[in-house]
Amino acid sequence: MAILVYTESEQGKFKKTAFELASYARSIADENNTTVTAVCINAESPMELQNYGVDKVLNISNQELKSFNAMSYSQCIFEAAENEKSKIIVISSSADSKYLAPLLAVKHNAGYISNACELPTSYNPLTVKRTAFTNKAFEITKVNTENALISLAKNSYSINEVKTNTSLEDFSVNVSQNDTKVKSIDKATDKVTIADADTVVSAGRGLKGPENWGMIEELAEVLGAATACSKPVSDLGWRPHGEHVGQTGKPVASNLYIAIGISGAIQHLAGINSSKVKVVINTDPEAPFFKAADYGVVGDAFEVVPELINKLKTFKAQN
Amino acid sequence: MKIIVCISHVPDTTSKINFSDGDTKFERNGVQFVINPNDEFGLTRAMWFKEKQGATVDVINVGLSDTESTLRKALAIGADKAIRIDMDPENGFNVAKQLANYIKKENYDLVIAGRESIDYNGGMVPGMIAGLNNANFINNCISLEIDGTNVTASREIDGGKETIESCIPLVIGAQKGLVEESDLRIPNMRGIMMARKKQLEVIPAIDASNQTNSIEFEKPKPKGEVTLVSSDNLDELINLLHNEAKVI
Numbered sequence: 380m381a382i383l384v385y386t387e388s389e390q391g392k393f394k395k396t397a398f399e400l401a402s403y404a405r406s407i408a409d410e411n412n413t414t415v416t417a418v419c420i421n422a423e424s425p426m427e428l429q430n431y432g433v434d435k436v437l438n439i440s441n442q443e444l445k446s447f448n449a450m451s452y453s454q455c456i457f458e459a460a461e462n463e464k465s466k467i468i469v470i471s472s473s474a475d476s477k478y479l480a481p482l483l484a485v486k487h488n489a490g491y492i493s494n495a496c497e498l499p500t501s502y503n504p505l506t507v508k509r510t511a512f513t514n515k516a517f518e519i520t521k522v523n524t525e526n527a528l529i530s531l532a533k534n535s536y537s538i539n540e541v542k543t544n545t546s547l548e549d550f551s552v553n554v555s556q557n558d559t560k561v562k563s564i565d566k567a568t569d570k571v572t573i574a575d576a577d578t579v580v581s582a583g584r585g586l587k588g589p590e591n592w593g594m595i596e597e598l599a600e601v602l603g604a605a606t607a608c609s610k611p612v613s614d615l616g617w618r619p620h621g622e623h624v625g626q627t628g629k630p631v632a633s634n635l636y637i638a639i640g641i642s643g644a645i646q647h648l649a650g651i652n653s654s655k656v657k658v659v660i661n662t663d664p665e666a667p668f669f670k671a672a673d674y675g676v677v678g679d680a681f682e683v684v685p686e687l688i689n690k691l692k693t694f695k696a697q698n
Numbered sequence: 699m700k701i702i703v704c705i706s707h708v709p710d711t712t713s714k715i716n717f718s719d720g721d722t723k724f725e726r727n728g729v730q731f732v733i734n735p736n737d738e739f740g741l742t743r744a745m746w747f748k749e750k751q752g753a754t755v756d757v758i759n760v761g762l763s764d765t766e767s768t769l770r771k772a773l774a775i776g777a778d779k780a781i782r783i784d785m786d787p788e789n790g791f792n793v794a795k796q797l798a799n800y801i802k803k804e805n806y807d808l809v810i811a812g813r814e815s816i817d818y819n820g821g822m823v824p825g826m827i828a829g830l831n832n833a834n835f836i837n838n839c840i841s842l843e844i845d846g847t848n849v850t851a852s853r854e855i856d857g858g859k860e861t862i863e864s865c866i867p868l869v870i871g872a873q874k875g876l877v878e879e880s881d882l883r884i885p886n887m888r889g890i891m892m893a894r895k896k897q898l899e900v901i902p903a904i905d906a907s908n909q910t911n912s913i914e915f916e917k918p919k920p921k922g923e924v925t926l927v928s929s930d931n932l933d934e935l936i937n938l939l940h941n942e943a944k945v946i
């Protein structure tokens with residue numbers, strides 16, 4: 380009956396969302412008088428989870444699972460759920476977790492709620508609020524099945540540190556072979572990704588050309604941020620496709636989103652609405668983005684950004 | 699090669715989203731519907747397989763008769779045949795069961811669906827079809843080549859991409875990048891005329907329960923006014939972000 384949480388790691392290190400999820404699962408467990416079991420795959424220090432309210436860790440170490448495989452990983456989580464007789468499984472909204480989720484839902488015959496953004500509002504029946512219409516609305520969804528799979532949207536639950544008496548168990552899964560194999564991975568490991576970043580610095584067509592992105596990258600570096608862009612910027616080939624955010628691009632759910640030279644079209648806003656604090660820098664005081672922003676500077680990016688970089692450097696040096 | 703593209707009929711990206719019946723139903727009146735953008739990328743890739751490798755391409759939707767305009771558009775773009783499973787879908791799992799059942803019966807080699815629909819954002823239908831039919835599955839697919847039964851594809855991951863080998867039967871979750879935006883096709887007159895003559899088959903839904911149900915909708919709370927900071931007082935911006943918003 381334990382609440383099962385899949386705590387994701389990357390190259391052995393837990394992602395920040397693993398702790399958010401553990402905290403979320405802890406709250407569900409408390410509301411239902413039950414315990415939290417985490418399942419992790421090739422994590423280096425599974426006992427870190429004892430700081431986040433996890434009662435038991437099922438630790439899978441298996442070299443065959445070194446690179447992510449949706450079929451095998453969903454099998455592991457499914458077997459962990461069977462082992463714990465879990466009715467509720469909680470996973471993150473990372474690209475990998477959303478890849479395995481529908482496979483897991485089929486195996487577990489579970490009602491699947493993606494993009495959950497709050498704790499369930501009731502448990503009998505299980506009812507959860509999720510985002511829909513690309514952040515233009517929320518949907519309250521009721522689960523009709525005995526089992527449920529909840530994928531929690533990024534940045535929707537804060538980490539809660541609680542020391543727990545955690546037991547650690549090695550868990551082995553006989554992974555069945557499948558025909559889908561990763562041949563190579565092409566990933567910049569030194570850069571913060573949009574999905575994981577707390578801060579995202581994003582720029583649009585107002586920047587005039589790809590040669591002007593130096594200052595955007597520098598601002599991102601000072602803030603430890605990921606870089607992003609509007610759709611026309613990636614369509615024009617100024618920036619890689621992976622940086623395009625918005626309704627038809629990547630969603631951004633960072634703490635801070637800085638939009639420079641982006642007008643704030645509805646399709647752009649749809650993808651960044653779930654960012655907490657939005658700052659806009661734009662020459663046009665009528666730009667629609669100002670209506671969606673928390674803080675705004677009406678000004679020329681080519682003057683404001685370099686100065687902001689300098690001031691932030693001074694600020695960082697003092698703090 | 700037999701290809702089927704799952705087409706979801708969704709509000710255009712500029713649509714204002716409203717609800718009726720005490721916020722329990724999505725208000726379709728006054729909304730312009732289009733092919734889900736991710737499905738359009740998939741359909742365009744399917745056309746390439748049709749033209750270069752002689753594949754047949756069918757399109758399918760689970761919906762009521764109002765979705766036929768969208769299916770006709772897919773036929774005008776070049777699909778061979780359209781199928782509509784007659785049901786008002788309430789939940790992705792149910793949609794996936796309908797689609798999986800038909801796909802299995804008709805033995806498609808490649809199923810193309812979108813990574814996510816821009817209405818309910820379920821992100822579940824392609825993976826569930828794969829799970830139900832025991833087919834291979836590649837999500838967030840940004841390139842796809844098929845040679846006989848061998849598949850080479852790539853998938854967008856957080857911060858990069860992954861090259862994957864697999865084989866058919868395969869289901870993919872398509873998205874931007876699978877084809878260039880400039881390759882998307884606008885139906886021409888000839889296509890539209892031909893589409894009128896193509897078959898649009900309507901078949902009944904199978905019995906399947908809803909794993910989940912939507913019970914109510916809410917709109918986000920209106921935002922407060924923006925705080926404007928003068929461009930020659932950026933220290934104030936840093937101060938606000940640090941002390942008020944606490945994000946730096």
Ligand SMILES: Cc1cc2nc3c(=O)[nH]c(=O)nc-3n(C[C@H](O)[C@H](O)[C@H](O)COP(=O)(O)OP(=O)(O)OC[C@H]3O[C@@H](n4cnc5c(N)ncnc54)[C@H](O)[C@@H]3O)c2cc1C
Pocket residue numbers: 582583584585586608609610611612623624625626627628639640641642643644645646647650660661662663666678679680681711735
């Ligand atoms: C089906 C569909 C899907 C779409 N999906 C997306 C999506 O997912 N994401 C997305 O971003 N867009 C999307 N769009 C496009 C969207 O409608 C807008 O066209 C796009 O977001 C505009 O990009 P932009 O703000 O960079 O450019 P523009 O609209 O050209 O705006 C440039 C802005 O820069 C400002 N500016 C100019 N010079 C300066 C300067 N020196 N300093 C500061 N500011 C300056 C201008 O005042 C202006 O506000 C979609 C469109 C369609 C039809």
Ligand SMILES: Nc1ncnc2c1ncn2[C@@H]1O[C@H](COP(=O)(O)O)[C@@H](O)[C@H]1O
Pocket residue numbers: 703704705706707734736737758759760761787790793810811812813814815816818819820821822823824
């Ligand atoms: N009613 C439907 N009919 C046909 N295909 C659908 C339907 N709903 C979703 N799909 C397909 O599944 C993809 C993902 O949808 P979803 O899981 O709802 O986000 C869409 O891009 C479509 O390809």
